[in-house]
Amino acid sequence: MMADLLGYLRNCLQTRKLAVLAILVSGGIVLQILACALYNNWWPMLSVIIYVLLPMPLMFLAGSDGYSLLSESDNGWVTATKFLTGASAIGSIAVPAILKHAGVIGWGALVMELSSYFIFLLAILVYIRMNDDGDDYNFF
Amino acid sequence: MELSELWAIFGPGVAGAVFGAGWWFWVDAVVCSSVNVPFLHYLPGIFATIAALMFNCVRREDIDYTPYDDGEWRLKLWLFFAYVVSFVSLAASVGLLIQDSIVKSGPSVWTGTAGVLQCVFVLISGLIYWTSHPE
Numbered sequence: 001m002m003a004d005l006l007g008y009l010r011n012c013l014q015t016r017k018l019a020v021l022a023i024l025v026s027g028g029i030v031l032q033i034l035a036c037a038l039y040n041n042w043w044p045m046l047s048v049i050i051y052v053l054l055p056m057p058l059m060f061l062a063g064s065d066g067y068s069l070l071s072e073s074d075n076g077w078v079t080a081t082k083f084l085t086g087a088s089a090i091g092s093i094a095v096p097a098i099l100k101h102a103g104v105i106g107w108g109a110l111v112m113e114l115s116s117y118f119i120f121l122l123a124i125l126v127y128i129r130m131n132d133d134g135d136d137y138n139f140f
Numbered sequence: 141m142e143l144s145e146l147w148a149i150f151g152p153g154v155a156g157a158v159f160g161a162g163w164w165f166w167v168d169a170v171v172c173s174s175v176n177v178p179f180l181h182y183l184p185g186i187f188a189t190i191a192a193l194m195f196n197c198v199r200r201e202d203i204d205y206t207p208y209d210d211g212e213w214r215l216k217l218w219l220f221f222a223y224v225v226s227f228v229s230l231a232a233s234v235g236l237l238i239q240d241s242i243v244k245s246g247p248s249v250w251t252g253t254a255g256v257l258q259c260v261f262v263l264i265s266g267l268i269y270w271t272s273h274p275e
Contacts, residue, residue, distance in 0.1 A: 072274055082150075082152035082153040086157040087156040087159055089157060089160075090160035094161070098167060098171055101168055
C-alpha cells in the first residue's frame, strides 16, 4: 500500500509539473499576442519568426537525441546545432530591442515581448527538469 | 562538473550567442541610421566573419609547435592570413568610427560604434568556438 501511495504521489507531482508547463507556455503566448494587440501594432510578431527558427537546428541536425545539447559531443553537427541555437536565442532578444530602438514599438510592447521570451525559456527549463526526473525514477 | 566540461558543453552555444549579438548590433545600426550606410562600412564586419571562419577551419591538434622542424607550414600560413584579415578588419572598423565622429554629414557615431562592436564580438565568437569545440 505504501508503494501504491508513493506511486500516486509521484504521478501527482508529474501532473503538477505538466500543469505548470502548460500554464507557462500559454502565458508566454498570451503575452506575445498582447504585446501586439494592446498597442494595435503587429510588428512584434516578427520575433515569432525567430521563435519558430529556434528549435529548427535541433530538429533537423541533432537527430532524435534532444539531450545531446546538454552533453559534450564529438559530432561536428551537434556543435553546429548548439551554435545556431545560441544565435537564434540572441535573435529573439535582439529583434524586439531593434524594433524599440527604431521607434516602431513602445516600452510596454518591449517589456511584454521580453517577458514572453523569458517565460518560454522557463518553460523549456521546467520541461528539461521534468524529463530528467522522469528518467531517474524509471531507472529504479 | 569541472570548468573544461562546462566549456565544452556550453561553449558553442555561447559562441553562437556572441556571434548573433555582433551581427544584430550592426543590423540595429543600419536600421536606425538616418542616412544610407555605404557598402564600405559593411566590409569590416564581413571580413571579420570570414576571418573567424578561416581560423575555425584549422583543427587544434594539427598544429605542430616545434619551431625547428619544417612542420605544417601551410597550416601556419593559413592561420597567419586569418590573423591578418581579422586585425585589418578591426583596425578598419575603428578607423570608420573615427571618420563617422569627425564627418557630420555621414553615418552617425552609433553606426561606427556598432561596427566596432560587431567586429569585436564576431572575432571573440570565433575564438570561443575554436577553443570549445571538442574533437
